[in-house]
Amino acid sequence: MKNDVLKVLLTEEQIHERVAELGAQIAKDYADKNLLLVSVLKGSVAFMADLMRAIDIPLAIDFMAVSSYGSGVKTSGVVKIIKDLEIDLTGRDLLIVEDILDSGMTLSYIIDMLETRNPNSVRICTLLDKPERHQVDVPVEYIGFTVPDEFVIGYGLDYDERYRNLPYIGVLKPEVYESAE
Ligand code: XMP
């Protein structure tokens, strides 16, 4: 697994520190609100698990799954709901927890859909942002790190369902996905 990593982009320590900062900020901003963390499966699972424990106020969590990508690295442009939320959103302050903001198409679609269900507010917290790749304008309240336009893996992020269990975030060697094309 490690042999497929070109370089480590963010170490465990860097991630841990930044997640603690984000959690403290969110706890402050949502102290008087009705916080519901919405994790978009599966890439955000590691981030969600760490972030929720860094937020020291009452909150609820829920999960949804969408697919915008095939097993490869390029977007298909299609967003499909694979698993919907279970909690009633009325009056809740949603914070969507995402692994990475790439084109922005996935988040843009999710926000539009969730806003029809009468939440009090909808905001976004993404661990990673790839600004060079944005295609639609999505307002993001919390960003962990800005990353260059390289395919990243680890800490929840996958290539073809692999590498999610790496404790750090790294760049995949291009030959790994080039050999699969
Ligand atoms: P969009 O383009 O809709 O895509 O913002 C967001 C989703 O695309 C996946 N994605 C990646 N997954 N490494 C990954 O493992 C990457 O570098 C990467 N770039 C985009 C991811 O599932 C994200 O939720």
Ligand code: MG
């Ligand atoms: Mg993915």
